[in-house]
Each structure stands twice: as C-alpha cells, then as structure tokens.
Amino acid sequence: MKTNDLIIQTTTKVVFFIIFLFSIHIFFAGHYTPGGGFVGGLVMSSAIVLLMLAFDLKTVQDMLPVNYTVITAIGLIISLLTAAGSIFFNVPFFTHVYDYFNLPLLGETSIHTAMFFDTGVYLVVVGVTMNIIQMIGGDE
C-alpha cells in the first residue's frame, strides 16, 4: 500500500532544520538557561526520528550518511579527553576552567571547558539513541 505522505514530508523538510537549530541553541544556552548537551542531543535525535517517520529509514540514511557508532565514539573520546586534560596541568581529574574572550561577531563570550565536555555528551546521546532506533526500526 502506498500512502500519501506529501504534507508531512513537506513540513518535515522545513521543521527538521528548525528543530536542528533549536537543539544547537539549547545546547549552547545550557550553561546559563535551561538546556544543555543532554537535552540538545535528545532534541536532535527527535528531529532525525521525525525524518524517519516522514520518509523511511533508507532515505534518511541517504540523507544523513553517518555512522552513529562513530559519532558515539567521537563524543565519548571528546568527553574523556576534556576530563583527562586537567591531568596535564597538574590539577585533579575533571577540573574545569573558563574565561571570557572577545570573539569577532559574537562579542564577549565565555569559553568553558565544560562546553567541550557537553559537546561529547551531545554527540553520545545523538549517536546512542539513533543507533538504537535505527537498529530496532530497521530490523525486519
């Protein structure tokens, strides 16, 4: 049976990017306002899930040809290295540092090692959820 998905497919094409940008937004906003890497990652995965619902697994895989296991691994490594980096400065494991910088375009921005750690969390969450959903959904 061929179903007519035209409306959802068209909306998804737009909505996907809105959700994606929103996930990036709450990821960066996380340190000061609600959000963070964990939620950001989940929002991102829900965007991809929406894609999967509108289209099908195979099409989504062609759209986003990424290996989620690799993404998970990269995320885990980023987090671990951020945590372990402190060892080289002779401070206890997982000591975060932050400072304020004047960046072009963005103005005064605080850069925090916690953000790198959070990036890792973000990637792991996306990688893991998508991997699981893809495996279970694709298993026929």
Add this chain to the structure above:
Amino acid sequence: MSLIFAIFLPIIIALVIPFLFKKVSNIHTGWFVLLVPLVLVFFYGTYIPTVMDGNTYIEELSWVPSLDISLVSYIDGLSLLFSLLITGIGALVVLYSIFYLDKEKEKLGNFYVYLLLFMSAMLGVVQSDHLISLYFFWELTSISSFLLIGYWYTKDRSRFGALKSMMITVFGGLMMLGGFVLLGIMGETFSIRELIDQAPILVGHEFFVWALVLVLIGAFTKSAQFPFYIWLPDAMEAPTPVSAYLHSATMVKAGLYLVARFTPIFALSEVWVWLVTGVGLLTLFWGSVFAVKQTDLKAILAFSTVSQLGLIMSLLGIGSISYHVTGTLVTTFTIATFAAIFHLMNHATFKGSLFMIAGIVDHETGTRDIRKLGGLMSLMPISFTIAMIGSFSMAGIPLFNGFLSKEMFLDATLSLQHFNVHSLESWWILFPTVAWIASVFTFVYSLYFVFHTFRGKHKPELLPKKAHEAPWGMLVSPSILAILVIVIFFVPNYFSSLFIKPAVAAIQPLAYQVPADIGFKIKAWHGFDSPALYMTLGVFLIGFILYKTIDKWAPVYERIPAKISLNRFYNGLMNLSDKGANRLSSSYMTGSIRSYLIYMFAALIILLALTMWIKNAFVMDLTNLAPIKFFEVLISLILIISTVTILVTKSRLTAIIALGAVGYTVALFYIIFKAPDLALTQLVIETVSVALFLGAFYHLPKMNKYEKGKEDRRFRLNNFLIALGVGIMVTLIAIASHSQKLVESISGYYKETVYSEAGGGNIVNVILVDYRGFDTLFEIGVLTIASLGIIGMITVQLAKKKGDRKVEDK
C-alpha cells in the same frame, strides 16, 4: 641508571619489539632483545664490590601516595644475587632462543614481549621492599608465565598447561596478598625492612601464624612445592628457552626468594621451621621418586626441578632454626642457609644447561620421548658432554658444583640432631633418611636422563628427523653454564664471597652484621670422619645399582592407582566449578527480560523496605503543605486515567500511546513546579521513547505469556504484586522524604557557587557537566556500551534469521 628505571627497562624496550619484528625482518628480533639483559647484567654487576662489603642501596618512587604504596627498589646481597641470576640467565636464554625459534615461522614479536615483561616483573619481585608492589610484580610473573606457556596457543596442551599454572599460582598469590595485608595490619607498615625490625613484637600477635601460613602458600605454589607442584610438569608445553628460564632458573625460585626474604620475620615461629623444612623434604622426595617414572625429557627435568626446589626449601627451613638456638649452634644452622643459596646458584647453572640440551635434542631429533631416543652420543658429542656435566652435577658427583652443595645439604639434615626441642628426640633421624633416599633417586634419574638419551642403541627409525649436532649458536649458552658448573667446583669460595655470603647475611641479619663475618669455607673434602661422606658414597652405590636394574623395578610405578592423583583432583575441581558456575547462572538467567525486571524490582522493594524498617525511617508529616490548585487536580486526573488505560487496554498500541500521555503529563507537572530543564528533557525523552516503542512494537512478545488458566493467573498475580510493591515503596519514600529534613539541602551551596566558581547560570546543567561530571562521564559510557550491546544482539539475530554466519559483514 636508576634502580627503578632498571626494573622497568625490559618493559620499555618491549614496547618497540613488535615494530622491530615487523619492520626489520632480516635480523632475528632476539638480537635486539639480547641487549637488554646484557646491559642489565653489567649494570647490576657494578654493585657486586660494594654489596660484598655489606652495603645496601635503596631507591623509592611514590606510586599511589594516598594509599601509601610506593615502588621501592632495595638492593642487598639477596636481591642482587637474584637480579644477576635473572639478567644473566636471561641473556643466555635469549641467545639460545635466537637459534631455537625460527624467525620466519614463529611470532617472535609476542614471544619477546612476554619474555621482557617477565624480566621486569621478576626484577620487581626480588627488589621490591614494599609488600603491595611485591605482590603486583608477583602476579605479573604469573601472567607472563601464563602467556609464555600458552605461546603455541593453537595446541590444546599448551592452553591447558597455561591455565593450570595460572590458576594455581594466582591462587597462591591471592593467599599471599592476604598474608601481606595481615602483616600490614600487624606492623602498620608495608615495608619489609621495617617489618623485620618489628619481628620480635609481631611474633606474639594473634594474626602472626595466619600471615605466616598464607605467605607460605604463596611461596609453595610459586616454587611448585607439594601438593601444588602439579602445574610445573604441564608448564613444560612452553618453548624450551622459557622452561629453562622461567620454570627452572628464575620464576619458580621466586617462592624460595620469598621464604628467604621473610625468614628474619617468620623464623621466630617454630611453625615456620617445621612447615618449610617438612614441605621441602616431602617435595624433594616426591619429585625425585616420580622423576624416574617420566618418559618425556622435559618432564624428567620438571620433576627434578620440583625435587631440587624442595631441597633448597628444606635447607632454608633448617637455616631458620638458627633463630631458635644460641651459641655455636647458630653457625651450625646458618650453614644450611648458606647451602641453600649455594645450591640455588648451582641449580640455576646445571639445570639451565640441561633444559637447553633437552631443547637441542628435541630440536634436532624431533622428539623428547626418552623411549625413542638413544645412542646420540656419537652424533651429538658436544651436547652429550654438556648433558653429562649437568647431570653429574645434579647427581652430586665430585668435580661438579652439585657435589659441594649436595654434601652440605646432607650435613645440614644431620645437624637437626642438635635441635632439641619438644619431643624431637630420635625423630630427627627421619629427616636425613628421607633426604638420603631422595638423593638416591636423584642420582638414578640423573643417570637415566643422560644415558638413556645419549648411550644405548640408536633408533633412527623412531625419530621424526635425522639427528645431528646442533648449530654452534644453540651450544654457546649451555656450554657457558656447563663451564660454570666446573669452575664453581674448583673455586667455590670465590663465588661464595661474591654472591653467597652477602645473600646469607641478608637472610640472617641477627647472626651476621656484614658478609665478611661469615667465616665458613666450602670444602670438597671433609676428612674420613665426615658422616656426609659415607652418605654420599652410599648414594652412589645404591643409586648405581638401582640405575642398572631400572627395567626390573620401574614397572612398580604402574601399580600406583591413577585415581588418587593430585592432577585428577585438580581436573575434577576445575570441571566442578565450571559446571557449577554454568548451572548457577543458567538457573536465573532465563533469557526473558520479564524475569530480569522482576529480579530488579523485587530487589529494589526488599532493599528499600528493609532499610526503611531497620532505620525506622518512615515519618509522615502533613503540616506545611502547599494548597492544591485546580490545574494540579486536572493533570492528576489525566495521569490517573492514562495509567489505568495502560492496565486495562487490550491493544498494545493504545497502551504505548497512553504511556506517552503519562510521560507528557509528568512533564506538565515539572512545568508547574518550575523545573523547565526537567520538563524539557522529559518531553523530548518521551517523544523519542514513544518512537522507539513504535519501532519495537512489531517485535514485542505477546502481552500475556500464557493463555487463560491457572498459570496465567499466577503470572498476573506476580506482576501485580511487584507493581504494587514498587508503587507503595516509592510513595512511602516520597512522603517520608518530604516529612523530614535530616540534613540541610545542598541546593543552597549550588546557588552560591554556580556563578562564582563554576562560571555558569543553569544549576541543573552545571551539576551535569561540572559538579557531578564524573557521573555523566560514566553515564555516557554506559549508554555507549548499551548501544553497542544492542547492535551486537540484533546483528546476531539478523544473521541467524538469514541463516548465514557472516555476522562480520554487517
């Protein structure tokens, strides 16, 4: 070079060995490896002159400062002797292995990495002054021995032998760790030197005997003493250089080292004296008797090693009697310690050469079965000469160093008559008798080993290869050892002042302040009134007669019932634990996630309820409650309705959607209670998990496991009880935690520090990434593992369905 660096040098070099093996294929990797022990043997050699005068060296490197664990390298006479043995024999063995192992066919990268790992570990064992680092290196020797025995891992026997040796030695190691911990508790220090100083106080402690026995189990397992010796014959599956190195010259002597090192602490107890002496003598006797039964060249040598280790062990035991006597008797017994160290050195020389010869015979004829061998004397004259020197030394025949130490051993057992404690009276005669019988058998198997291999009739039709003399490279190492065997016989006192006296002074610190205090001289001739002389002559006579008539009485061994052997016991134990573990885990691992959830929830209920009951933690305080608003009532109603829907619905799809509704309503609660972070997370998680549920929908099992009936009712009742229990527990905890505030809430601290110290504004997220970042790190680790597990599980399922086995393609 620092002492600690020297310990780790082999491991550091081991890191580049695999690359050398891959990249430099035209040079045998062994030549590079050979440099390590050569450098080290010269390095330790520079310490001989000063250690001879009684100096000691110590170097400390903090390892785990919070637990007060450090790497301490302590060089005194005893550890120097062992370090020289390890590196010296190590150099010879590596040289030998270059010709023994083919560079084209063998995985030399693995072999030399393991060997260097062992070298570091063994140096660590003999130099550590800290008990915990000693234990660490001790287990490392077990592991490297495991890897080396299993080097030819495609062979079943190799794997079996490797596992067996590891099981037994690691068991002993763990026992020893227990002993170490007890020592640490008693003396409040892990330093061996400090414990030695405290020995007179420690001896009265209630843990003392326990510590003693546990440490001895460690030593006995490692040094293959009765009844733990059974791993050593099976360890002979290792390549011969390994047998020569680990299982005869060095690793198995770690137990002897341990006994020697702890003598100043434990010798004050008589239990120590009798255990060490008794087990040593029993092992000596047992090993020598059963060596004659063996038909494999290396098995003969393995049993002979067991028996020789027992000999040295018993000498150390007799030597420790010196702590219980006074006056001139002290010297009578310290001579036994002297003999122990002397024989330890001699054994390394003659047994090392014999193992190498066994390897040569195996290499050049293709078999080690002594029944197929014979008449090799004319074909392999150099090997024969070396084998004869080694065997004669082992048998205790004059002109070879074994004679000197063997006679000292007989003397030492006779000296037991002077130790008049308890009701020993005439029982002491038992010890020299056992020693004498064991010596006779030693004589027999020594001759059996060399003459049945090299004399007699040559049987070329039984040999897989055409026998010929080994290449010169293989003969160099055993020749050096054989020359040493003879040299030591002629100038024993030179070696004694270089190596033995400093070592004895380290074992007997009460009797000798400095090595020069030991006035003892080794003599080959003690005069006609020496009883040891007549014992030795008796050994030669009876031994020779027994050897000549070996075919007549050897069948007696066949009469020994196989049922009561120790090996059978070991196999049975392994089998039993294997099966038992299997049965235990399959009894509760049903493969159904429903059962697992029941275990988890039941455990949750029981643990929480018990805690609550024991701590009397339930309090209900209804004062200070916020007023209930209309909106909250409404959401609660929705929550209840959707929950009930999940329970009563017949359609799974409805249940999933209702579950989603529950989740979204909870998110609403979060919003009302001003927790936007939680609400956001809950909302997204709910979305994703509903999607996941829908994806898995197709695969879920039937809602009811059973059709209607009795089983169905019991299944429902179980679920009902579990659900009810969890619900009640969570409610009780919620009420109780609301009603009492035992400690001040931590949120104040977060509020104060979140901006000033963590540089953030959102407490929830800062908790996740900073305050409790460790949790998050592990959480994402767990998530990753879980997703990999799911991938593995489903991929395997898919492959099974497709009926092909190409799981790797996916």
